Amino acid sequence: MSDNNRFLHPDRLFSAEPKARDLSRALYQSISDLPIISPHGHTDPSWFADNQNFKNATELLIIPDHYVFRMLYSQGISLNDLGIPTIDGSYTETDYRKIWHLFAQNYHLFAGTPSRMWMDYVFVEVFGFTAPLNASNADHYYDQINQCLATEGFKPRALLKKFNIELLATTESAIDDLRHHAKLKGTGVENTVITTFRPDDVTNPESPKFISSLEKLAELTGENSFTWDGYLNALRNRRAFFRDHGATATDHGHATPRTEDLTKAECEQLFSRILAGDFDAADAETFRGQMLTEMAGMSLEDGMVMQIHPGSFRNHNTPLFRQFGADKGADIPVRAEFVNNLQPLMAKYGNEKNLRIILFTLDESNYTRELAPLAGHYPSLKLGPAWWFHDSPEGMLRYRHSVTETAGFYNTVGFNDDTRAFLSIPARHDVARRIDCRFLANMVLEHRISEDDAYSLAKDLTYNLAKNGYQKTL
Amino acid sequence: MSDNNRFLHPDRLFSAEPKARDLSRALYQSISDLPIISPHGHTDPSWFADNQNFKNATELLIIPDHYVFRMLYSQGISLNDLGIPTIDGSYTETDYRKIWHLFAQNYHLFAGTPSRMWMDYVFVEVFGFTAPLNASNADHYYDQINQCLATEGFKPRALLKKFNIELLATTESAIDDLRHHAKLKGTGVENTVITTFRPDDVTNPESPKFISSLEKLAELTGENSFTWDGYLNALRNRRAFFRDHGATATDHGHATPRTEDLTKAECEQLFSRILAGDFDAADAETFRGQMLTEMAGMSLEDGMVMQIHPGSFRNHNTPLFRQFGADKGADIPVRAEFVNNLQPLMAKYGNEKNLRIILFTLDESNYTRELAPLAGHYPSLKLGPAWWFHDSPEGMLRYRHSVTETAGFYNTVGFNDDTRAFLSIPARHDVARRIDCRFLANMVLEHRISEDDAYSLAKDLTYNLAKNGYQKTL
Amino acid sequence: MSDNNRFLHPDRLFSAEPKARDLSRALYQSISDLPIISPHGHTDPSWFADNQNFKNATELLIIPDHYVFRMLYSQGISLNDLGIPTIDGSYTETDYRKIWHLFAQNYHLFAGTPSRMWMDYVFVEVFGFTAPLNASNADHYYDQINQCLATEGFKPRALLKKFNIELLATTESAIDDLRHHAKLKGTGVENTVITTFRPDDVTNPESPKFISSLEKLAELTGENSFTWDGYLNALRNRRAFFRDHGATATDHGHATPRTEDLTKAECEQLFSRILAGDFDAADAETFRGQMLTEMAGMSLEDGMVMQIHPGSFRNHNTPLFRQFGADKGADIPVRAEFVNNLQPLMAKYGNEKNLRIILFTLDESNYTRELAPLAGHYPSLKLGPAWWFHDSPEGMLRYRHSVTETAGFYNTVGFNDDTRAFLSIPARHDVARRIDCRFLANMVLEHRISEDDAYSLAKDLTYNLAKNGYQKTL
Structure with missing residues (x-):
């Protein structure tokens, strides 16, 4: 590490107050060499499969x-x-x-x-x-x-090592063939680079790819994905296929965290209408909500950790979307509501100790009002770290200051970089580690936790909570 | 006080910056021996009535x-x-x-x-x-x-003294017989332990106990509580009964702070339909809203201070509720709205100088947007302290930082512990006192208030505002 | 400047931590003599026109x-x-x-x-x-x-000079005759005091003055303001008249930032119904929304900067309003929503580089969730400073801490005092300058920006961004 650099100061992001800075630095030094666990992100698996410059x-x-x-x-x-x-x-x-x-x-x-x-x-x-x-x-x-x-x-696999990355999860669609992950076997990074199961295309009836994705699902699994039972079995089948490629988690990018608990007959009827194109926006929302509950049920069967990332208005800039497509910086957060929306799922599975659902938000007003109280009660719920626009020094500080008192540290799961920018991964984890150490140092100096606890928590927040939080629960 | 304890440091919760810490400590020492005023809480009155170990x-x-x-x-x-x-x-x-x-x-x-x-x-x-x-x-x-x-x-009454508690308000249902408070007379703590009038069971048509509570209300008061006039008179009667047992305040735990200003004919009609079981959720909300306005009207008659505690989704965990009942950590805050909801009540009584309504919230986004502007304008409105999940060092700091600039200090009413955990009362007040002193010390060091003002405000926030804020206004 | 005053300390509002205070002071001293740009406010132009004591x-x-x-x-x-x-x-x-x-x-x-x-x-x-x-x-x-x-x-024009005010914008209704501004010509302050075009009375069908204002509009412009085309042309005409009196900007005080993108036929039909009195609240909201889009279109034609100030429940205290009228401290903020509301306007004009729309909010939860992401993407959007209740040390700190990471500094436009209290203008700008310097000093000491950048940013935030942000864009 280059320690005397004018534009990357060794004490960056620590509080300026001398004692707080000293303790922050000491805490940081105790954990800065720990390996990186990156349990959620969007790097391209072909980089590691092909290992091209x-x-x-x-x-x-x-x-x-x-x-x-x-x-x-x-x-x-x-x-x-x-x-x-x-x-x-x-x-x-x-x-x-x-x-x-x-x-x-x-x-x-x-x-x-x-x-x-x-x-x-x-x-x-x-x-x-x-x-x-x-x-x-x-x-x-x-x-x-x-x-x-x-x-x-500087080849991708060499960088994995240079960056001290112990685990890197990519994210693939439920109908991806995972060819790049398959190719990793025998390369020495097959246990480092794993996939994540993202079924949005096959659970969102409003996706333009919905029907074609269901066809692909049938083709890949041999199940009749156009019947409710066949559809669910096809999803079970794909989850197993993803687990064979290292996946320990699923990810769900719905607009809202709406959940439902319909009867089987209601599900079959709704699914039929959706396949027939005879549905409105409310039906689509109900279906997505039911599918979150179905996915939670499958997580209970197969132990996969479930992530919910709601609250983005995707492709807000319509002319730009037409010209350049998705993911062009025009996804804008909207208000999110978790308490009413999650209630059906919580009533059904919320008390299961072998279920782990990790919640994220882009609406920081949820932190103290909804998320910390929910995670501080339900055994199945954990809080993901400050996400996307809030993956920043101020965002992380607001997160820790907001959720810790009600949810504690142990209902959180460490840091996610959530990035497609491979080279920024160590930088992002470094920011998170510094901010956590800063937060802990201030807690010690205000006599709210002991110094011993701070060293132990620094390690938990950096490594153990991420490692354990994303392990399969069965 | 044990001053050199490794897990309860005498400077806990003060800023770590040396000058801020020193001034915080000095301010704290000037008020730490003041008696405790606990004007809102949920301790069990039988403890003080029976004084058993x-x-x-x-x-x-x-x-x-x-x-x-x-x-x-x-x-x-x-x-x-x-x-x-x-x-x-x-x-x-x-x-x-x-x-x-x-x-x-x-x-x-x-x-x-x-x-x-x-x-x-x-x-x-x-x-x-x-x-x-x-x-x-x-x-x-x-x-x-x-x-x-x-x-x-360590008997309850001895602890009251040991804890230097000058006033402790419990909270009882409108149809409680207040037998424990009655028993206090002559024990020496009859002026220390008082009750609070909580009529939710008789004002919320969706309470499962609503009809049986109205029957009890009739029985206790001799009024025909199944006519609109009789019902209101019965409530007046019970308020007087509570005042005879020391009550200076009422408390209202509605899901929302919705208020209404219906005509008498509309009230009578709505009440009839409710008694007949011919109402929907919107009618129930309208009725609760009207009852807040009726209660404000009665406060204007009898001088009782009115507290509104909205915004909790009670018993969110339905399986747990069925097994263990209420108050099991599964009450989760939801978004609250005060500006539109309070408007009918404010239009009717908001400008009354002899009315005092204390507002609480679980939704911190209300602080700067709604509550401080409302309390900084209406003579009838005051702000209760940071509540429940926000009764915490960070929650209190956010509260002071958010409301002070717009509402000032004098539209707030000191601290409430709101607890059923008797032994924690001094601990909770101690946290509030420390955080207030920390906040004031920083204001002084940033030259936003004078040091003299800080000492005076420390006493007001600790004692005077609570004492005066909960005194009957007539 | 009086430097040793016990109730106006020279280091007020800086962090108490010694190094932070020293750097804040140094930054502040580098910009404290810069002229005041006051691009949005409500002082009375007759003061400067008549120059009476x-x-x-x-x-x-x-x-x-x-x-x-x-x-x-x-x-x-x-x-x-x-x-x-x-x-x-x-x-x-x-x-x-x-x-x-x-x-x-x-x-x-x-x-x-x-x-x-x-x-x-x-x-x-x-x-x-x-x-x-x-x-x-x-x-x-x-x-x-x-x-x-x-x-x-102490005459108004002398105070303009004493206060080192380079530019002061007042705000006038679209049908104001601007006689006071006209009178300024030749007084030496004609380039200092300018107007701002505020068309709310003529764009809000629910304004009691709507129809009479349209009549006045016709009278002033010679256009038939009771046809859709004539109405738009009349507005164009008034905008030009305002530009002749120095205006570089328009201002829009709608309750919500709702925008629409109707066809011309739909506009004509809606306008007819409104003129006929045949409309409901939803129609009025649609019309206001369409008018924001029309105004943005005209800004694209004539280069005027567009300001949107939404989110106030005006005259909440109805008895007080009847007795004393508007602007009596009873305007209360309500929740605001920008992402869905602005979408139609953004889809139409959001990518225009020659359009500048400055957004304000009274709902601070918008900062990180909606406003910074929007301004950090759309070339047409900039963020106005912390407004009204948030024009305060804490409010400004929350603003900078919330928006900077996502929007950067350069999508903001410096400070607005927005005041009708003329004498407070230097005081308000002084608070803003101190808080910005405090914020920058802390960024430097946490090694998040360089000291050189901080000096340069201090000047930009104090002067350049306001000067450039409110310049006509054509």
């Missing part, structure tokens, strides 16, 4: 990172000029050096954002730069990054 | 405290193993020493929670322990607590 | 300031006793010295509020007092303020 700084660091290009876009820089691929065939820049320059010229826009902090970490810790990026050193940066990327030590 | 540590400290057992339950420990009484006749543990061990083994789960801080205070300040509870000293703890509890000095 | 302390500092009298009112002091003019002809106090005494006697009620801090600033920095106001020096204060006000140096 990354191409260049722009294609690796800018084009896939919607945190980065949404900020530039908000300041009037077009996505075309940033090389973002279009889906309507319109022109987009392909001169990657030119795009890198545009990024460097506008790097000041990121002041105070987590993207800046992650990017600086990558520049210093991964690529060894000693001066911050700006317009005048953009070429030097671009060339040096590209040189590094061309070497053996 | 408490039985043992488990029955006193664990079984009645849903803050404690909900956290253990959330981590997979069954309520049966914790000795929580069932209502369905199923088995529950009665080996209280065994339950105490289970608690001690899991005491680490409370790290960072207010329960831990309150419990440690009780262990140190009430029972004189010098080392934190853990699995290996569980027997020592259990025996020493039980020994203390068997002595004269 | 203000009359007395009470009429200048108390009667027009609803922040001040609402707090006194909330504590049981009647508005009549405070000299607030009635509209129903009922008596109100006119002994201004007596009112001043009442204010002085109750000055302690403002402890911890921004009003206290602004008022103290005015007392020290504008009038030169050295001891805080209290009951015993009330006469001294009253006389000295009145003496000052009678002098040449």
Whole structure:
């Protein structure tokens, strides 16, 4: 670690108050070498399956990172000029050096954002730069990054090792063939890179891919996925297939955390109407709600940990969506409600000790009002970390300050990076570790926990809770 | 006070910054000996009426405290193993020493929670322990607590004195006969322990006890509580009866703070339909809303202070409710709305200077958006302190930081412990006093109030505002 | 500046931690002399047009300031006793010295509020007092303020200069004749005092003045404002007239930020029904929503910056409204929703680089959930500063802590004082500057931005962002 760097200070993110800073640093040093557990994210499994060198700084660091290009876009820089691929065939820049320059010229826009902090970490810790990026050193940066990327030590599997990643979960659709994960067997990283079961395409009747996904589901499983029983069995079958590729968890990205507890007859009737196209938005919501409950029931059977990530208005910018497609920085959080929405599921399975449901939110008003009280009561519920826009120093501090008093530390599950930006993984975990140590140090100095407890909690928050929280429960 | 205790530090909860800590401590020392005013809570009046010794540590400290057992339950420990009484006749543990061990083994789960801080205070300040509870000293703890509890000095009335409690309000249903309060006369604590009028069972048509409560109301008052006028008169009668037993306040635990201002004809019609069982959920909400307005009207007649505690989804865990009944840690906050809901009541009585309505919330987003602006305008409105899940160091800090700028200090009413855990009362008030002093010290050091003002405000927040805020207004 | 004043400390509002305080002070000193840009507010243009002396302390500092009298009112002091003019002809106090005494006697009620801090600033920095106001020096204060006000140096235009105000925007109704602004030409402050176009009376069908305002609109523009095309052209005409009087911006005070994107036929039909009085609340909301979209379209044509200030329940206290009229401290914030509400407008114009829409909120839960993600994506959106109840030290800190990580600094537009209290303008800007410097200092000390960046950002937040953010975009 480079300790005397003017743009990546060794005491960054700790409180400035001297005693708090000293204790934060000591706590941090006690856990900074622990391996990374990354139990939820969106890296591309082909990177690890094929182990090819990354191409260049722009294609690796800018084009896939919607945190980065949404900020530039908000300041009037077009996505075309940033090389973002279009889906309507319109022109987009392909001169990657030119795009890198545009990024460097506008790097000041990121002041105070987590993207800046992650990017600086990558520049210093991964690529060894000693001066911050700006317009005048953009070429030097671009060339040096590209040189590094061309070497053996920067191949994806080498980086897994360099980053001290013990576990990295990717996320695949329920109808993915998992060919990349299959290819990992024998490479030495087959126990490091695992998949996660994400069935949204086959549980959301409003997905344009719903019917074709059900056809694919039938094809993959041999079940008749157009009957209610066959559909459920097909899902069971795919869950088992995912577990064979390392999956310990499922993930559900519904707009709301609505759950239902319908009778079997009601389910069959609703499913029929949906297959017949004879349904409205309320029916679709009911169906998604019932499917969360069904998925919880299957988790109880097979021990997979269930994650619920609700509350995003996807693709809010319709013209941009038509031109560039999904995941372009235009997913905007909306208010979320958990107490009424989860009640049917909780009444059915909430008291099961062998069920683990991890809840996330983009609506921070849920923390003290709903989520901490729910997780501080139901044995099946745990709280995921500060998510997405809240995966940031301030967001993490608000999370710890808000949930700890009611849910305690042990109803949380450590950190998730949730990223598709592979190189930022150590940076993101580093931010989380620093903020947790800062929080714990302040608790000690305010005599709210003992110093011994703080050291023990630092290890739990960094490693044990993530490791245990995402283990299969059966 | 034991000042050099490793698990109850004399500077706990103050800011770690040295000057802030010093001033916090000085402010705290100026008010720490003031008597406790506890104007709202749920202790059992029979304790003070009968003055029997408490039985043992488990029955006193664990079984009645849903803050404690909900956290253990959330981590997979069954309520049966914790000795929580069932209502369905199923088995529950009665080996209280065994339950105490289970608690001690899991005491680490409370790290960072207010329960831990309150419990440690009780262990140190009430029972004189010098080392934190853990699995290996569980027997020592259990025996020493039980020994203390068997002595004269630990009888309820002796503890009232030891705790320096000047006033303790319990809460009784409108149809309670107040026999325990009656028995207090002549015991020397008749002016210390008073009741509070809680009419929810007779104002909520959806309560299963509604009709039987109305019958009881008729029986107790001689009024025909099945006519609108008779019903209101019966309530007036009971309010007077409660005032005769010391009550200065009423309390209303509706799901929402909805209020109405119906004509008398509309009231009579609605009441008839309700008595006939011919009503839906909206009618019930309208009726509850009208009853808040009626109660405000009666407060204007008789000077009783009105408290509104909305926003809890009671008994969210239906299987647990069926087995164990109410108040088992499964009451979960939901979003609350005050501005539209209170408007009818405010339009009718909001400008009355002889009316005092104290508002509470479980939804902290109300603080800056709704509650502080309302209390900073209407002469009838005051803000209750941070409540329930927010009765915690962080919750209190958020409260002060959120409401003070718009409502000022003088539209608040000091601290409520709102507890059924008698021994925790001094601990809870101590936390509130420390946090208020911390807040005031920071205000001084940021030159936002003067040091003189801080000393004066510390006394107001600790004593005067509670004392005056809950005095009858006529 | 008076630096050793016991009630206006030179380090007020900075963190108490010594290093943070030192850096805050240094940053503040680097920007404290910058001119004031006040791009949004409600001062009376006749003050600058007529340049008459203000009359007395009470009429200048108390009667027009609803922040001040609402707090006194909330504590049981009647508005009549405070000299607030009635509209129903009922008596109100006119002994201004007596009112001043009442204010002085109750000055302690403002402890911890921004009003206290602004008022103290005015007392020290504008009038030169050295001891805080209290009951015993009330006469001294009253006389000295009145003496000052009678002098040449305290005339409105002299104060503009003394306060170092480079730009001051007032706000006028779309049908205002702007006579005061016209009168400014040749006075030397014609480029300092500008107007803002506020069309609410002519875009809100539920305004009691709607039809008469449309008649006035026709009269002023020669357009037939009772046809859809004529109505839009009349608005275009007025916007041009306002631009001729310096306006660079429009302002929209709708209850919600609902927007619509109707076809022209639908607009014509809705407009007809509204003119015929054949509409309900939903129609009115649709019309207001459509008008926000129309106004955005006109901003794209003429480059005027568009401000949206939603979320206030106006005149909540109906009896008070009947007696005293609007703006009497009874406007209460309600929950706001931006993501769904703005979607139609964003789909139509959100990607326009030559459109600038500045969003404000009274619901702080919007900051991280909705506003920062929206502004951190759409090129047309910028965030206004912490508004109204949140124009306070705590409110500003919450704002910066909440929005910066997702929106960055450069999607914000500096400070607005939004005040009708002319003398408080420097005080309010001073608070904003101090809080921003405090925030930046802490960012530096936590190594989240560099010290160089902090100095540059301090200048941007104080001056450049306000200056540029409110410049016409064409």
